[in-house]
Amino acid sequence: MSETEEDMAAAWGATLDDDDGSGAAAAVAEPIESARVLNQAEIDSLLGFENGSDEDASASGIDRIISSGLVSYERLPMLEIVFDRLVRIMSTSLRNFTSDNVEVSIDNVVSLRFGDYLNSVPLPAMFAVFKADEWENYGLMVIDSAMIYSIVDVLLGGRRGTAAMRIEGRPYTTIERMLVERLIRVVLADLSASFDPLCSISFRFERLEVNSRFAAISRLSNAAVLAKLRIDMEDRGGRLDLLLPYATLEPVRELLLQQFMGEKFGRDSIWETHLAEELWSTEVDLEVVLDEQPMRLSDILALKPGDQFTLRQGPDAPVQLRCGQVTLFEGRVGRRKNQIAVRIDQVLGRPHGTADIQMQRRV
Template identity: 25%
Template sequence: MAYDTFLSQNEVDSLFAEIEGTPTPKTIQEEPVYPDGVRPYDLSSPERIVRKRMQTFELINERFARNLRAVLLSFMRRNADVSVLPIKIQTFSEFERNLPVPSNLNMVKLSPLRGMSLFCFDPTLVFLVIETLFGGQIQQNTRVEGRDFTATEQRIIQRLLTHTLESYAHSWKPVYPIEYRYLRSEMHTKFANITGANEIVVVTPIRIEFGTMGGLLNVCLPYSMIEPLRDLLTQPFQDETEKGIENKWLRQLAGQLPEAEVELVANFTTIETSVAELLDLQEGMVLPIELPAEVTATIENVPVLKAKYGTYNNHYALNVTEHLEVPVFDVPESQPAPVTHVSIDEEIDLDDEDSNVSQTSR
């Protein structure tokens, strides 16, 4: 097996140096020092444009991987392990520079999104799929030849691309329905320029493995294509199933809420006093108070109604005079000052509004 299949020449030299015990020179990169504290900033950096994590876009990619796994099983009669690698935000020149040559580059229009997308199958994956479909054995080392694909190979690639695009469009459907339209295929990146070299693209690498062998499918979307959907792709997505469960839970909560028990508190009066006066209180002392004509009833310190107080059928009672429409978030959360609560026995006949009030203060 040739060393250059998996390792670069520098990595091979490092391994030989470790075996022979020869120390290899290591390059220490010193961090730049900025005396004035001002650091340079690249305005063309991709991080400046895409700051938020695209949670919904990641969910679309995960759904695409699941759909593609089922499609490959039906297409190739073989289980495939499909996994989504981290999304890459880079310039188009960086993306095309890292692609192996030759690659299968497919330019696809995703309506109604503007611009063109690129679906790239690396040659290792292409030859692996072709070898499997024609009954060959998956080899550990598949030689990638620098030649054009034959008519038969292109036919297989077109079938694979059709299944891939159907799965990708189906993955977008719950979020933003799209329709794909195949334009053309190329083998070299210089003929597949979907955007400018310095423009930002969003690349989703999909790793497809059959046993121990596999390859990459790269889905490249210009950032200008998905920029109108930026708010939709960055916020958490909730599918229809989860919405149905939430609506059912809300209906159950609304049905059971009227039966919930709450404590209604009517505070008749308070007296502001100091700690010294409170300590001087003795049994038999009289505290003068002024009873209001109406009291405010609260629930969890939230005013809900105003009422008159008295007795009704030999029970203390409140006669509601007004409902207060005060939202909970408008109620100040201030703590009351230290007060002394006084117990009062009221005798008011609510049946007769002009009745006298007899009070006994303690």
């Protein structure tokens, strides 16, 4: 018998002599001690706590796991490309709008509950409600106080190199609201242009609010997509948030779920140009129909060399030009130099007038 087996036998013998059973617990615990046991820091990290602080300890780890599963929403790859396109367009339009060096960057694009975002917005701020006309729903744009005072300072001729002075604790003036509204209209126009390669959409400014309670465009528990933008104007700048509820994006959900390489939105301008050039240079056979007559099959089979057909059309009667089964033009037969020609008098199947071109057909 090996030493290990002798030790185990001695341990089991000791448990038989132990009346209160405490020895059994100690003997059984010995082989289990080698198993991996998580410490408190690892347990806190697994349940989502940060460093095991007291403020995190007040929340239940099970509640955190349940709530984290509820905010996991569908990812929209094309929407991220739209926002990247928005950043580039805004950089140009805001430079023209402010006559200053403007840099626009996107921090992140996240999905969250609408109510959670409204509760996290630091006040004071301005809430711009806009409507997507084609989608018949609303979106929200939030401009923080730093961005508000920066844009007012820039548009009213503030000196460069000095940070915009912020005066907290007072309502925004009419001039400040009007200047911020101009900024909002510029951003909404850029947002519409960002969606153009994907679909045609126009975002229309509705109203400007300073209280988040009056900017509730969706239920607090509904899901939304949040894009956080950072706008820098030398030493000035601020943040601008775009919030689009999933209900607003539902009409174009299938388009936003698509995944394309780069920012071509599934289109390749090189191949489009090449295809257009090849189509313009494609040769098409046109047939001039002088007359049509119904005939029996027996008469056609009885035809022999030397038989003649009598056309029911006169020499000045109009004829039709066809491409396959499609009738394109109507004209008259004539002669140009030593060739039989057809002059087009009317374009069929199109709303506008006659063509002044001549098409020749050799017989």
